[in-house]
Amino acid sequence: MQKPIYSAKIICFIIICIFILGACSNDRNKEENQIILKNENIQKLESEIEKNSLETITEIISKDITSKPESEIIEIDWSEYFDGLNGTAVIYDTSNMQYMIFNKELSLTQRSPCSTFKIISSFIALENGIIEPDNSTHTWSGEVFWNEKWNHDMEFHEAFQESCVWYFREVIDEIGQEIIQKELDNLQYGNCDISDWKGRLNTNNNNRALTGFWIESSLIISPKEQTEVMERIFGMDSIYSEETQNELKQVMLVTKQHKPDISIYGKTGMGKAHGIVVDAWFTGFAESTEGNIYFCVYLGRTDNKNVSSTIAKEIAIRLVSDYCTP
Numbered sequence: 001m002q003k004p005i006y007s008a009k010i011i012c013f014i015i016i017c018i019f020i021l022g023a024c025s026n027d028r029n030k031e032e033n034q035i036i037l038k039n040e041n042i043q044k045l046e047s048e049i050e051k052n053s054l055e056t057i058t059e060i061i062s063k064d065i066t067s068k069p070e071s072e073i074i075e076i077d078w079s080e081y082f083d084g085l086n087g088t089a090v091i092y093d094t095s096n097m098q099y100m101i102f103n104k105e106l107s108l109t110q111r112s113p114c115s116t117f118k119i120i121s122s123f124i125a126l127e128n129g130i131i132e133p134d135n136s137t138h139t140w141s142g143e144v145f146w147n148e149k150w151n152h153d154m155e156f157h158e159a160f161q162e163s164c165v166w167y168f169r170e171v172i173d174e175i176g177q178e179i180i181q182k183e184l185d186n187l188q189y190g191n192c193d194i195s196d197w198k199g200r201l202n203t204n205n206n207n208r209a210l211t212g213f214w215i216e217s218s219l220i221i222s223p224k225e226q227t228e229v230m231e232r233i234f235g236m237d238s239i240y241s242e243e244t245q246n247e248l249k250q251v252m253l254v255t256k257q258h259k260p261d262i263s264i265y266g267k268t269g270m271g272k273a274h275g276i277v278v279d280a281w282f283t284g285f286a287e288s289t290e291g292n293i294y295f296c297v298y299l300g301r302t303d304n305k306n307v308s309s310t311i312a313k314e315i316a317i318r319l320v321s322d323y324c325t326p
Helices: 007-069 114-127 156-161 165-175 177-187 223-234 244-253 309-325
Strands: 073-077 087-093 098-102 263-273 274-288 291-299
Touching: 007 114, 087 223, 087 309, 098 223, 114 165, 114 177, 114 223, 114 244, 114 263, 114 274, 156 244, 165 177, 177 223, 223 244, 223 274, 223 291, 244 263, 263 309, 274 309, 291 309
Parallel strands: 073 098
Antiparallel strands: 087 098, 087 291, 263 274, 274 291
């Protein structure tokens, strides 16, 4: 039987169809391969993100912090408030992104915080459930202290108002070194040095119920840093609970206000060396219709002048009241 003879046109048409079908098949294979490759890349990317998420977040936060504009420092003559005392004053006005500073060199000098640290130990204890305001009484040991107001059982509000050292010595020991160190690092509190936990470096007192790293010892902070710490605790971006802030505000409120439309909150602190006052503080913040400001007044040793935390407080109240008055 004779084989069929195909024309050149038919053969050419068949070859073209085979080529087209082959090309289509190759395209589908390429698309499938690309999809597989994309899926593999996505899986690798997800794995890399999961692996490095903490580092990435930290880097983003770090970049965000460093990208914020620095606050302006304005030096101002407030010597009239100090009457010859060796001192400094800092007002940190976040609404204007400004520091108003008298005696800049001293404002940057780190000194012992003394009893202003009770703000910090109180908020750490409140945040961590060490102090429960309605059940905060500590039993007096029976030891007779130089301040007769300390010689009885004490609860939190009274202990803060009377600046009772033995009460807060016990509170800080209950909190423990690990938590204290962590919170000071978070707050960027001065040099964050609690190495002299018992306060053995204190040359003015060897009663361990009345000494600690925050009293003329290893922990030091500058007046400017004090204002920054106050803003971190009580400012708009505070990470601390509103309940803790309100408890602190109750015990920090200055009852005798110079201006009715301004609320001033703060804490005194005073330290001695060889019986002479070398550190006197009043630091805190003020609320007004214009917003919050954060302040610190510090007095250093001044020969032939009376130096005390009470005087530092008086200077601060007058200065802050005047500053907040339009």
